[in-house]
Amino acid sequence: MRILCFAFTLIAIAACGAKPPEPPAATNGKGGGATVALVAAAIEKRERSVDITGSLLPWREATVAVEADGRIAALGADLGSTLKTGAMLVRLAPEDYEFKVRQAEVEFKAADADLARITALADKNMATRQQADDAARRVEVARVTLDTAKKKLADTELKAPFDAVVAKRLVNEGEYVRTGSAVFHLVQASPLRFRGEVPERYAPLVKSGIPVIVMPASAPGTTAKGTIRRVGPLIAAENRSFPIEAEVPNGDLKIKPGTFAACRITLPGSDEVIAIPEKALVTFAGTDKVFVFENGKIKERLVTLADRRAGKVLIAQGLSAGEQVVVSASESLYDGMAAAPRAE
Numbered sequence: 001m002r003i004l005c006f007a008f009t010l011i012a013i014a015a016c017g018a019k020p021p022e023p024p025a026a027t028n029g030k031g032g033g034a035t036v037a038l039v040a041a042a043i044e045k046r047e048r049s050v051d052i053t054g055s056l057l058p059w060r061e062a063t064v065a066v067e068a069d070g071r072i073a074a075l076g077a078d079l080g081s082t083l084k085t086g087a088m089l090v091r092l093a094p095e096d097y098e099f100k101v102r103q104a105e106v107e108f109k110a111a112d113a114d115l116a117r118i119t120a121l122a123d124k125n126m127a128t129r130q131q132a133d134d135a136a137r138r139v140e141v142a143r144v145t146l147d148t149a150k151k152k153l154a155d156t157e158l159k160a161p162f163d164a165v166v167a168k169r170l171v172n173e174g175e176y177v178r179t180g181s182a183v184f185h186l187v188q189a190s191p192l193r194f195r196g197e198v199p200e201r202y203a204p205l206v207k208s209g210i211p212v213i214v215m216p217a218s219a220p221g222t223t224a225k226g227t228i229r230r231v232g233p234l235i236a237a238e239n240r241s242f243p244i245e246a247e248v249p250n251g252d253l254k255i256k257p258g259t260f261a262a263c264r265i266t267l268p269g270s271d272e273v274i275a276i277p278e279k280a281l282v283t284f285a286g287t288d289k290v291f292v293f294e295n296g297k298i299k300e301r302l303v304t305l306a307d308r309r310a311g312k313v314l315i316a317q318g319l320s321a322g323e324q325v326v327v328s329a330s331e332s333l334y335d336g337m338a339a340a341p342r343a344e
Contacts (some may be wrong), residue, residue, distance in 0.1 A: 054196025058187035067155040092156035104146035111142040197241040218259035291326040300335040
């Protein structure tokens with residue numbers, strides 16, 4: 001009975017000259033089409049640069065030692081202390097050295113008095129010239145002994161040799177130390193010295209005075225501008241690269257010496273790259289791609305990014321100037337999909 005009713009329905013439709021309704025065409029599925037907004041890939045100039053990695057090291061560092069024997073009476077710094085040149089680091093108990101200075105002063109005065117007396121006698125031919133010369137020599141010896149005693153007394157106080165931060169304290173108050181005993185390890189944290197390796201193909205371009213931008217790992221989001229100061233003369237055979245050192249300001253001591261860092265070296269001249277709107281880029285599973293409109297079809301292109309700049313992406317590989325790129329691309333597009341351009 002149902003088959004018979006369906007047959008009568010078809011006959012009725014045919015008699016009226018009508019056609020049965022068709023399903024709408026798919027717009028997103030395979031075999032469907034899409035209308036897309038397009039933009040032409042353009043050529044732009046980009047500052048030529050090379051990115052390397054390395055370390056931000058102290059500009060200077062030193063392990064300082066006492067220059068006299070004695071008991072440590074006072075420490076003027078501790079781990080992390082920020083010091084100016086000439087700041088007191090260690091003071092040894094001075095009593096023994098003060099006594100030696102007083103003793104040397106007495107001996108010098110006595111020798112000087114002897115010289116005056118013998119000189120007066122020699123003028124009256126009551127002493128020989130040899131005796132006068134011997135007396136003068138004893139005065140010089142006494143003067144040297146006094147100067148040495150004063151120097152040793154001064155050595156009981158150790159001072160910072162440069163502006164520094166204390167990286168290590170190696171002694172304690174009350175400890176007895178000998179001449180040459182290490183007491184502090186100091187580092188100069190401003191400026192810092194970036195050291196890294198540059199591939200040999202850039203050797204003709206990298207010179208002293210070229211600017212760099214450094215991005216330290218210990219201070220995420222921080223960038224510091226510096227200048228190359230030294231360029232290594234040799235290319236290492238094992239990695240085909242050469243070392244460079246750059247001076248990097250660190251006045252606020254925000255960057256810790258020793259940290260790993262990325263560095264962008266600005267090279268002379270510029271490169272031509274392809275620029276497209278950032279919204280035309282699709283990133284999926286770590287892969288960057290764009291969709292190009294060509295002969296009524298969508299073509300998928302894998303691309304290599306050179307940089308990002310104010311709403312644009314710069315393409316190093318995978319795209320040519322003048323190609324029509326789909327704007328506001330999405331993952332619903334696929335390679336080979338039929339499409340038509342639309343005005344924005």
